[in-house]
Every structure is written in C-alpha cells, then in structure tokens.
Amino acid sequence: MPFIFFKSLQGTLKSYGENINEISSLLDKAILRVNALIDPTPENKLKVLSLPPIEELSRKINENIDQLYERKKEITKHLQNINKVLEDARIKCESCNGEGKVKRLKYEREDNIIMSFYERELCSTCGGLGYFTISEEVRKKDMRF
Numbered sequence: 001m002p003f004i005f006f007k008s009l010q011g012t013l014k015s016y017g018e019n020i021n022e023i024s025s026l027l028d029k030a031i032l033r034v035n036a037l038i039d040p041t042p043e044n045k046l047k048v049l050s051l052p053p054i055e056e057l058s059r060k061i062n063e064n065i066d067q068l069y070e071r072k073k074e075i076t077k078h079l080q081n082i083n084k085v086l087e088d089a090r091i092k093c094e095s096c097n098g099e100g101k102v103k104r105l106k107y108e109r110e111d112n113i114i115m116s117f118y119e120r121e122l123c124s125t126c127g128g129l130g131y132f133t134i135s136e137e138v139r140k141k142d143m144r145f
C-alpha cells in the first residue's frame, strides 16, 4: 500500500522534469530568435524560419513555469503524506477512505417496484479498521532513506 504514495510522487517528479526540459528547449529557441534580431545574417535568419514567434515562446515559457509551481506544491504534499505515514505507522485505506465502511447499492423488490438504496457495510479491504498498520520492522527500514 505505501507504494501508492511513491508511485504518485514519482509521476509528479517526472512531470516536473518534463516541464524543466520543455523550458530549457523553449529558451534555446528564444535565444536563436533574439540572435536573429540582434545579428540578422542570412544564416541566423534561416535558423529561426521554422520557430514560433518570440511572443509564443515567451507565453509557453510562462505556462511551464506556472505548472512547475503547481507541481512543486503536489510534490510537497506527497512528501508530507509519506512522512505522516511513517510517523503514524499507519496508512489510510483507499477503498473506504479511512472510514472502515463502504456504501453499497442494494435493490429490493416490493410488489412490482424495484427500490434501490445504499447500505453501509464493513470495508472488506481493511476489515473495517480504515487503515493498515506498518510493522516496526518495515518502518525502521523506511526511515533509513
């Protein structure tokens, strides 16, 4: 179960890296654009022929920077989650969202009418606890990272 946290952290870190690569590549293009403006030799002009205009490059750079800020918040949240799990030595059950019970849709036939209603029953994933306990041994191993 703790792997869920690491998986989503890994996913966010990957996206973060992609944003950084994108910004780097956009900056390369922006530099070529600026070069062609300052030093408009045929060679420099040729290099920017297929590149988007500087306004578009600038807009995309800003978009990526905004995304970086958002992802940074997500990464912090993931790390806080992992810390909390290690501190409390328990992981919230994802099936019942920590409540120990789940809603299940049931049907009942009365005369010719079928009625549906929700019934709360014990979560079968965590057995009604709402969480999983991490053993001391596993916790100590994790702390070494």
Ligand SMILES: [Zn+2]
Residues within 6 Å of the ligand: 093, 094, 095, 096, 097, 098, 099, 100, 101, 123, 124, 125, 126, 127, 128, 129, 130, 131
């Ligand atoms: Zn549960």
